[in-house]
Amino acid sequence: MNAGGAAESFSVQERKQxxxxxxxxxxxxxxxxxxxxxxxxxxxxxxxAERIEYSQPVLYSHFRGKREIIGAVAFEGAAEMASAVRAAAAAADGPRARVTALAHAYLGFAERNPAVHDAMFQLDGGLAFAHEDTPEPLKDAFAALLESIGEGAGGGIHPALFTEVFWAALQGLATLTRAGRLPPQDAERRVELLVG
Structure with missing residues (x-):
């Protein structure tokens, strides 16, 4: 095969990818x-398959089923959430303001993207959290929280543990708010109490 044929073959492969x-x-x-x-x-x-105008076998050549699709949506959501949390924290001045902004960004993301939020935290997308094999998008989403929340750990508390507890409370607020279990008029006060 000549050099032109190899380059042509490579460009066909790139196009297919x-x-x-x-x-x-x-x-x-x-x-x-x-x-x-x-x-x-x-x-x-x-x-x-009907919506994307490809056959089901083509869809299955990308994902083994709905579970993997849910996982892919969760990865995408984790990256978006991490970006939103980092942007909100970066725009705030001072540790308390950063954590407050982060909390609002997190809760806002959950409210605006309920199906993505469910994919990340409620549905079985085959995702491993808090394990060595946790995928990078999920690790990065936690890192985005740790960057702002971990600095508030005191009294010998490990920053990751402190962040996990804050995150659990924040996730509880997001879940209960979305389910209509908490009175909406106290939403801001809840964030203030959590940050405090």
Missing amino acids: RERADRERLIVATARELAEHHGWDAVTTRRL
């Missing part, structure tokens, strides 16, 4: 859209 990545993004975006508008029960491989 780009097309594959584009299809995966389309599948994840479509699943996310369906879930946000109709709930996760509406996300089926058949419905996804």
Whole structure:
């Protein structure tokens, strides 16, 4: 094979990889859209295949099923949440203001993206949290919290443990608020108490 043929072969391979990545993004975006508008029960491989105008075998060549799709949505959501939390904390002045901004960003993300939030924390997307094999997007989402919250640990408390407890309380607020279990008029006061 001549050099031109090798370059042509390489460009065909690159194009196929780009097309594959584009299809995966389309599948994840479509699943996310369906879930946000109709709930996760509406996300089926058949419905996804119809929406993206590919056959179910093509869909299965990217994901083994709904569980992996949920996991992909969770990864995407974790990256978005980490970005939102970091941006909010960076824009605030002082440790308390950073944690308050982080809390609002976290709760706002959960409110604006309920299906993504469910994919991250409620549904089985095959995700391993708090393990050595925890995927990087999930580790980075926790790191985004640790960066601002961990500095508040005192009295010999490990910053990661302190962050986990704060995160658990924040996640509880997000879950209970979304479920309508907490009176909305006290939302700001809850954040103040948690940050305090």
